Amino acid sequence: MERDEMLRLYHQMALIRRLEEAAASLYQEGKIGGFLHLYIGQEAVGCGVVSARRPEDRVITAYRDHGIAIAAGMEARTVLAELLGKATGCSKGKGGSMHMADVSLNFWGGHAIVGAHLPLAAGLALADKYNKTTAATICLFGDGATNIGYFHEAMNLSVVWELPVLWVCENNQYGMGTSIERASAVPEIRQKAHGYGMPNARVDGMDIVQVRKATEAALKHVRTNGPFLLEAVTYRYRGHSMGDPERYRSHEEVTKWEKNDPIGIFHKYLIKNKHATEAELEQSANQAASEIQEAVRFAEESPDPAPEVLFSDVYVKEVG
Amino acid sequence: MPIITMREAISQALWEEMERDERVFILGEEVGVWGGTYAVTRGFYDHFGPERVRDTPIAEGTIVGAANGAAMAGLRPIAEMMTINFAFLAMDQIVNQAAKIHSMFGGQMTIPVVIRAVGGGGRQLGATHSHTPDVIFAHFPGLKVVSPGTPYDAKGLLKAAIRGDDPVLFIENATLYQAKGEVPIEDYIVPIGVSNIQRAGKDVTIVTYSKMLQVSLQAAELLAKEGIEAEVVDLRSLRPLDMQPVIRSFKKTNRAVIAEEGWRSYGIGAEVAVRVYEAALDYVDAPIRRVAQKEVPLPYNRHLEQLALPQVQDVVEAVKGVL
Structure with a gap:
């Protein structure tokens, strides 16, 4: 990675962290409705994976999507406006936290039914293969999604049809409150690829440098040889969603992982290898904080969708 | 005007639309080499090839899901459910993905997908294979649900469904495949949503x-x-x-x-x-x-x-x- 790229990613991770903290506050103030799933702790995965793509590569993810949206190039103000249900949000206030997308950024959502977007990803990749382009589709999902039928159907189909899709499992070790040991027949998600004869890798998802490197290698494989499963082992510091009593894990466990913080790890890496100075990183982090402040202001000042749009976009148009 | 069967009318609509638009392709169980379990796509595989007439594993949720994804990316897939009873396994992709994605993302994505499904009782297939569950699907805004009763309407409605930009569930009644009727040779559509x-x-x-x-x-x-x-x-x-x-x-x-x-x-x-x-x-x-x-x-x-x-x-x- 070039130095500029590393600094850009450091800033992006800090931006996501501040964004999610702001979202948590706005939720507690009652300004965000519905469910809110925070990406805090998993930043190295989204930023590392998505930064390895070419512009023509598609990205699609599950409902823990704010960080992926930022990594795909969405502005924080657009994410926050959607969280507040505003007309200026990426989905015009009709999607909310779990349904962020920006097709112009090749970011295809934000999908809230566990596993349902894996077949969609297969279809996106099928379209690129059909049109004989060199684009790949990157599909992110959690460890919980690997226990549902959709995962197995989509793995199988992607191999049978040799689809250019990179399956990325963000293994944060819990499907809601059920640990992977209690829900999955095998402890490592990558093992599930073996049943489909699919090449695979497991990477430390707290280390963005490793994630980026593994993704580059995986994408190279995907473009020439078809599907690949990359498992990134990570951890979410906050609950599954905002209403999570967290009875399923100990404080000690969370603290242990917090010492392994992805931003902290990258910080140390950049300093140790003299890619950046403390002052530069501090400035980057401060800038992220003020960007989020400004984005929150934008979102709060944005108008609600007009009542007239209630019936718009249900159908495209009539034919004939 | 030629008199043809419902099966021929549906087959003609598919064939002509695939000839007209390269983006149109078919995927489903036994649609290719077999020629369709109701013989609707007989001859398609040899003419259009395996890329455009795609045999799938038996995995209905993923058949419709892959069709939805390909539609998001600009293709115009026709996903076949061998029978509508199997569409229950694809319920999430039909009513929760195809029907919602256009609206839920503020109109950014469209799902120009057609899901063909064969339904109806009267063929001694037993309880699980004999549903006429059309009304269940018609409950969901965002989806169009069409079910023709004549060969003329079958051909015209299917063409309208394929050319339209909204997801359409196209329900065929298996006992009607031999029903005959007049169907013009020239191209026509029957607009969806007109009794x-x-x-x-x-x-x-x-x-x-x-x-x-x-x-x-x-x-x-x-x-x-x-x-x-x-x-x-x-x-x-x-x-x-x-x-x-x-x-x-x-x-x-x-x-x-x-x-x-x-x-x-x-x-x-x-x-x-x-x-x-x-x-x-x-x-x-x-x-x-x-x-x-x-x-x-x-x-x-x-x-x-x-x-x-x-x-x-x-x-x-x-x-x-x-x-």
């Missing part, structure tokens, strides 16, 4: 669609011999539902029977009857009657199965009940 008077009459309005259209037309012939002229309205599309021809007819006849193959409870009969009452209460001369399937899982035994399915005589008796 149609199939037979003019002045005494009673029969509202129906799909297989029960043919049943109702037969009933109307029997009634005509007794001097009763039934007007038969074919809904053709359950969503959007075009009530105007129904209301116009009802204001003329003041009596109505609604005939559907699915179960009566929460059915199309209930929906249409209430809409008639809402729009034309002052014109009601008799309570509207419904003809539908008996409320049992459809049995295998031929006699029991036919006992459960709505028949010509049921329609005749219902009409006499409202006169």
Whole structure:
């Protein structure tokens, strides 16, 4: 990675962290409705994976999507406006936290039914293969999604049809409150690829440098040889969603992982290898904080969708 | 005008649209090498090749899901459910993905997908393979649900579905595949969401669609011999539902029977009857009657199965009940 790229990613991770903290506050103030799933702790995965793509590569993810949206190039103000249900949000206030997308950024959502977007990803990749382009589709999902039928159907189909899709499992070790040991027949998600004869890798998802490197290698494989499963082992510091009593894990466990913080790890890496100075990183982090402040202001000042749009976009148009 | 079967009409629509638009392709179980389990796509694989006529694993959720994804990316997939009973396994992709994605992301993505599904009872396939669950799918805004009763409508509606930008569930009744009718050689479409008077009459309005259209037309012939002229309205599309021809007819006849193959409870009969009452209460001369399937899982035994399915005589008796 070039130095500029590393600094850009450091800033992006800090931006996501501040964004999610702001979202948590706005939720507690009652300004965000519905469910809110925070990406805090998993930043190295989204930023590392998505930064390895070419512009023509598609990205699609599950409902823990704010960080992926930022990594795909969405502005924080657009994410926050959607969280507040505003007309200026990426989905015009009709999607909310779990349904962020920006097709112009090749970011295809934000999908809230566990596993349902894996077949969609297969279809996106099928379209690129059909049109004989060199684009790949990157599909992110959690460890919980690997226990549902959709995962197995989509793995199988992607191999049978040799689809250019990179399956990325963000293994944060819990499907809601059920640990992977209690829900999955095998402890490592990558093992599930073996049943489909699919090449695979497991990477430390707290280390963005490793994630980026593994993704580059995986994408190279995907473009020439078809599907690949990359498992990134990570951890979410906050609950599954905002209403999570967290009875399923100990404080000690969370603290242990917090010492392994992805931003902290990258910080140390950049300093140790003299890619950046403390002052530069501090400035980057401060800038992220003020960007989020400004984005929150934008979102709060944005108008609600007009009542007239209630019936718009249900159908495209009539034919004939 | 050539007279062809429903099967040929559907096959022609698919073939002509695939010739017209490179983005159109078919995926589903046994659609390719086999030629379609109902022989609708026979010859397609050899002509269009394996990229455009794609045999899939038996995985309905992912067949529709991959079709949805390909549609998001700009292709125009036609996903085939070998029978509509298997569409229950794809329920999430049909009603929760295809029907929602355009609206939920503020109009950014479109899902120009057609899901063809074969339904209906009467072939001794037992309870799990004999559903007429059309109304379930018609519940969901964002999806269009179409079910033709004639070869002409089948071809025209399917072409409209393929050319349109919205997701369409296209329901074929297996017992209609051999039904014959006039179909022009030249290109045409039948717009989705327009009900149609199939037979003019002045005494009673029969509202129906799909297989029960043919049943109702037969009933109307029997009634005509007794001097009763039934007007038969074919809904053709359950969503959007075009009530105007129904209301116009009802204001003329003041009596109505609604005939559907699915179960009566929460059915199309209930929906249409209430809409008639809402729009034309002052014109009601008799309570509207419904003809539908008996409320049992459809049995295998031929006699029991036919006992459960709505028949010509049921329609005749219902009409006499409202006169």
